[in-house]
Amino acid sequence: MRNLTNYHSHSLFCDGRAGMEDFVRFALSEGFTSYGFSSHAPLPFSTAWTMEWDRMDDYLSEFHRLKEKYAGRIELYIGLEIDYLNEASNPSIARFRELPLDYRIGSVHLLYNDKGEVVDVDVPADTFKTIIDGHFCGDLEHVVRLYYGRLMRMLELGGFDIVGHADKMHYNAACYRPGLLDEPWYDELVRAYFADIARRGYQVEVNTKACHDLGTFYPNERYFSYLHDLGIRVQVNSDSHYPERINSGRPEALRALREAGYESVMELHGGEWREIPIVL
Template sequence: MKFDLHTHHFRCGHADGTIRDYIEAGIAAGLSVIGISDHTPYFGHGEEHPFPHIAMAKRDFAGYVDEVLQLKQEYAGRIDVLLGIESDYFPDHIEQYRKVLSQYPFDYIIGSVHSVNEVSIFNKRRWKGLDEQRRIADKTAYYALIQDSARSGLFQILGHIDAMKGNYPAFSDIPATEAVDETLRIIAGARVAIEVNTSGKTKLSGGWYPSDAILERARYFGVDITFGSDAHIPSRVADEWDEVARKLKEIGYNEWVYYKNKTRIAVPL
């Protein structure tokens, strides 16, 4: 049984296609389940739409939910359409996000860290001129945020947990093994899943998020795994699903999971 829980569409301002386009792409790819999980608005920001090319406007949020629910009914029997959302993790605004998101019938919420010390994790310039001590500090701060997001209780899935390597491949070589292991211990204890996200191929790092080495450590700590293409164009739906399944089997996983009505559903590999 094939599923993909991480897809976007035009409302976020940096993806192409409609929700229907992604559902149809999922059917063409042989999916039984597709999750729609566009970026939340910036609920903690005073403006209506402060970052038009990063996330949807607040005024578009209810319409997004309504459209997914309508398409869920329309496609019933052909593909199971799940209502998801990808939410930034901002510690100062977590309760506001919790309050807003609790008002809607999400099947799952993906929690993702996209900025550290108010700088995008994908910003290539953030690493310029930093010595090793500062690089270690930034990597440790990134994983501290991921740890806190796991503890928050808001999320069923954590998104792309080493995506800071996306435009800085040397990130993986920064010595902070203890921070990564502690993060995986906390995630396992919180019973939150991490995704294998195949969108890393669209960045300088190439490959998947997280690395095979982190997946092996995740297996050791008993972390649940799910799949997300993080598709921003319909043709990437389910991208490399079979390859990911094979790799997880090699590592020793015998199942992965998805969420419906925020309930964990295990699928044999």
Template sequence: MEEFVKQAVLEGFDSYGISSHAPLPFSTRWTLEQSEVGEYLAEIDRLKTAYRNRIELYAGLEIDYLDDNHNPASAYFQSLPLDYRIGSVHLLHSPQGDIIDIDTSPETFRTNLEQSLGGDLKQVVSRYYDKLMRMVSRGGFDIVGHADKLSFNASFVSPGITRESWYRDTIQAYFELIARKGLMVEINTKKYLSHGVFFPQREHFATLLRLGIPVVVNSDSHRPEAINSGRQAALEALSASGFREVMELHDGQWISVPIEL
């Protein structure tokens, strides 16, 4: 984590948050173990102090909405001394009850769709947004993570799916619920450099603005050298869509900061 913080200082950030993947009720290669959370938070605390004259640091977690029992609103996650929480969906249950990661390469997603998820893309996409709607309804977090991430893999399997009327109606209802719940949406830049896309896709930026949803630009970077990747492009795209400000954490408060290009 210190490598990320050093890079943030180097890139001129004046505040920076770290949000590792929160523990799941089973081990994965991409999440913290629950037994590691204490050490994780202690290390961020150490960094906050060590770098306090150079940068404001914040402790977050990106928490999966897995099911009714394991999600950002769970007592365990609510009890942790975090500065912010991101709510995300990466996993869907197969008809057989297996847990399938849908945030994979497009090729892997297509294989999983056929072999594990029942083969009906529209149904899988609908279940994905149903789950996100349950996550938003349940709450317990500040920021919706990569709000329409599945659009990338779904479009690989079925180009044009995001322009179909049922998809547009679904995502519209989802954003309306996010607005009613007063949540922020991240503009996730992880795939901008490689594929020129943001999550949510930029075609939705005008909807976010119209609904009054505050946005925060996040790199979702898993490497220190990528923490600023796509940020400028995201700010330009937001500005072109009419946004004049983005949210940032300063002095422990979320404040809106003018977009300066």
């Protein structure tokens, strides 16, 4: 199988479970041709899952060491997964734009509740339910609209290349309220979001992290044909935190994309994004 690439991965510089070189070695053993690192970018406050600014030089230095060491065996690239938190901390700010990166992933993991407190909504479904009930008075629709509103603002501000796990809340929200995904207001919201992505020319990753554990992709597979009709370019990433999971869900995602009408995916080769035919 070709299309052995991955541009969304996390190492010990953030919440990954292995060093960067461990991921490179495993990628080589799996036959990958192109691989990228995308640590969670620093936030204005410390967390257990983001990199600190004082580690940035080490992150870049370790990448360049590995790129030189494995030159000719695999193409290595460096990026960041940058959160839209607020107007002062998002992918568009100068501090992120000035970094010497090959690409940037834009994502949303955090929301503000009505008290102005930062709330992490990228959590397991049972924890998500507790958060909705405890922080948002059980108003799921408000939370969903808040989430997509922040994603839309992130699209407007820019500063990134790839939309990360484009509708990741869909699984937790559907667990909280079965049938939600079929409600007209939800479908209209998601379609407007994807239409804006298409207008602005961003790539969308098909994130396979939850494929085997939860049986879903991000974005939801039900929208793959819509993305294709909009002309949105896609890539397949595993969002891996463990080296052995870098290829998890890739064959399934490629097959689903083919069934939705896609004939190619985006890959980085020679420092340029290229449309590469899907080969199963």
